[in-house]
Amino acid sequence: MPGLRSGANISDTDIIISKMSERLVKFMNKSEIRDISLAESGLRKIEWVRRNCPLLSGIKEEFEKTLPFKGKKIALSVHLEAKTAYLCEVLKSGGAEMYVTGSNPLSTQDDVAAALVSEGLEVHAWHGTTEEEYNTHIDHVLENNCNIIIDDGGDLVNALHTRFRDKLQYVIGGCEETTTGIIRLKGMAERKELEFPMVLVNDADCKHLFDNRYGTGQSVWDGINRTTNLIVCGKIVVVAGYGWCGKGVSMRAKGLGARVIVTEVDPIKAIEAVMDGFEVMPMHEAAKLGDIFVTVTGCSGVVNKPDFEVMKNGAICCNAGHFDCEVDVAGLKAMAVESAEMRNNIMGYKLENGNWIYIIAEGRLVNLAAGDGHPAEIMDMSFAIQAMSAKYLVEHEGGINEKLITVPKEVDRDIAMRKLNYMGKKIDVLTAEQRKYLNLD
DSSP states (O other), rough: OOOOOOSSHHHHHHHHHHHHHHHHHHHHHOOBOOGGGHHHHHHHHHHHHTTOOOOHHHHHHHHHHHHHTTTTTEESSSSSSSEEEEEEEEHHTTOOEEEEEOOTTTTTOHHHHHHHHHHHHHHEEOTOOOHHHHHHHHHHHHTTTSSSEEEESSHHHHHHHHGGGGGGOOOOEEEEEESSHHHHHHHHHTTOOOOOOOGGGSSSSSHHHIIIIIIHHHHHHHHHHHHHHOOOOOEEEEEOOOHHHHHHHHHHHHHHHOOOEEEEOHHHHHHHHHHTEEOOOOOHHHTTTTTTEESSSOSSSBBOOHHHHHHHHEEEEEOOSTTTSOOHHHHHHHHOHHHHHHHHEEEEEETTOOOOEEEEEEGHHHHHHHSSSOOOHHHHHHHHHHHHHHHHHHHHHTTOOOOOOOOOOHHHHHHHHHHHHHHHOOOOOOOOHHHHHHOOO
């Protein structure tokens, strides 16, 4: 088998690799991946994540003992890179049968997909899928009568409620990872269309306060900087949206030395941006000034044709929202009189006025389509919330009446305390008198 080694006495990863061949025949017949020979590279990526995710590792040890998912099937559609792969391993350690696909055509890492197959998981994903291939992969995951749905953006849930309604009977519930997915879920719930309970993982404090702000803040700029190889210091950065993700992107842009302009539709968030020291104005005004544009709204049509027409020559646009609809790339292509690939993952479009506009990663999620996503230590918290929320659904099977479930505060606090302990930090504890004063007992 090309690219695979056998042997022991080197590392845990080498031991895993040596056991691949006995599992490949069984699982390669079902899985759809690019190249199994890439597995060794993927296993080393997962090992690095494992070493930097103590929370997930602790939960994995607990799951191995209690097997909360024994006899259950889990369908997972999350950006398929090493942190996600480790979450899959953690859930599998709890007894789950895992059926895995990606949640974005450009964020799947083929070596990580191969690594998961080598470890006995069924995977349907590869980098650069067409829309048809992407939907086919989702379909093949959902054909397995899964009980728990772990979604990032809502594509699994949407497919279950449209193409696979006959599979709804098997679903206990699910968890949603991101803001965009929660927007879709709330719309479904309001229309009385949602057929099973969904835990709003993104709304947990240990998720959005850290993942969205610090994770997105760093990973977006990792993706932009590695792709463009240009300096940020001294440039004008326009950030569309000042939610938790927008706060993080703006904060890191400021730290890199940029002048930051924020665009918003929410007056309260706009005031917050002003008081955080940023300029605020409509997108069409900001379009005339910006050097780098980052959309992070969860909405569509944020940067459009009138904005492209007034942008500077060499303006760079990218998107940090889940779907590739925030920057109107199709509209820009239609306007262009010439186009060319300027660098790997950067397309340039020349307008009639002679100006070139550059798009990173086709307007898809820049931190994953042009980078490795959030840092491992951040996803340690987010995926710990995912794992514990899935466990909550199984434990309360048949007893949940509401369709949209907030992550219980005690789960949030437990994850936070564990993380502090792993970081070697301690905090104060209320005395009995203080608890009485605060009416907590």
